[in-house]
Amino acid sequence: MYCGGCGQLIPPGQQFCTNCGRPVVAAAPVPATPPPYFYTRVHRHIQALSILWIAYAAWTILGWLIAMSIFGGMFHSYFGHWNHGPWGEFPFGNMAWFVPLITVILIGRAALSLITGLALVYRAPWARILAIVAAFLTIIKPFTGTALAIYTLWVLLPGASGQEYEQLARPAL
Numbered sequence: 001m002y003c004g005g006c007g008q009l010i011p012p013g014q015q016f017c018t019n020c021g022r023p024v025v026a027a028a029p030v031p032a033t034p035p036p037y038f039y040t041r042v043h044r045h046i047q048a049l050s051i052l053w054i055a056y057a058a059w060t061i062l063g064w065l066i067a068m069s070i071f072g073g074m075f076h077s078y079f080g081h082w083n084h085g086p087w088g089e090f091p092f093g094n095m096a097w098f099v100p101l102i103t104v105i106l107i108g109r110a111a112l113s114l115i116t117g118l119a120l121v122y123r124a125p126w127a128r129i130l131a132i133v134a135a136f137l138t139i140i141k142p143f144t145g146t147a148l149a150i151y152t153l154w155v156l157l158p159g160a161s162g163q164e165y166e167q168l169a170r171p172a173l
Contacts, residue, residue, distance in 0.1 A: 042164040045155045046120060053117030053131070056138075056148055060110040064103065071099075112137070125169045128156050 003010055008019040016023055116134045119127035131152050139149035155161065 040164040042155060042161050043168060045151075046123075046165075046168065049131070049152060049155055050117045050120035052148055052151070053113050053120065053134070055117075056144060057110040057113035057117065059144060060106055060113065064106045068099075109138075123168055123170045125166075125171070127169070128162065128165045131156055 002008065003017040003020060003022055004025060005022040006017060006020040008017055010017055010024055014024060112134050116127065116131050119130055135149040135152035135156075138145040139153075140146070141149075156165065
């Protein structure tokens with residue numbers, strides 16, 4: 001160790017510098033273990049995950065709107081005033097309930113995705129559980145749904161992720 005005033009070498013255990021008389025200041029102890037890393041896996045991925053759930057909701061609605069436009073041209077009398085479809089009547093017989101049912105299911109899925117994304121953005125305490133449930137419901141949707149579900153489960157499903165999310169979550173109102 002060296003003196004802070006004159007730079008003289010000070011032997012261990014000495015209280016004062018022999019050259020200038022300045023008191024020796026003990027060095028700060030080095031901690032045995034480093035502090036925990038603040039950015040956990042959940043913290044690093046939660047923002048991207050929330051944006052992806054919101055984008056998936058928009059993707060679901062956009063896909064259905066495009067499909068309805070295409071079907072409207074193919075089935076002239078079933079989807080409204082278009083009278084130029086190549087197949088005439090809807091090919092599945094009298095199924096007037098089919099398209100509204102699919103529409104309600106897709107709007108429900110989009111609403112669930114939007115609520116999941118917004119809950120993750122605002123760090124709601126219940127958002128982790130909702131995201132896990134939504135991921136299991138979405139995992140069978142090919143490509144985008146499956147990829148989003150796997151990513152969500154990878155980030156939020158492990159037990160340690162629950163503790164990490166609780167540290168990030170805002171208290172319930």
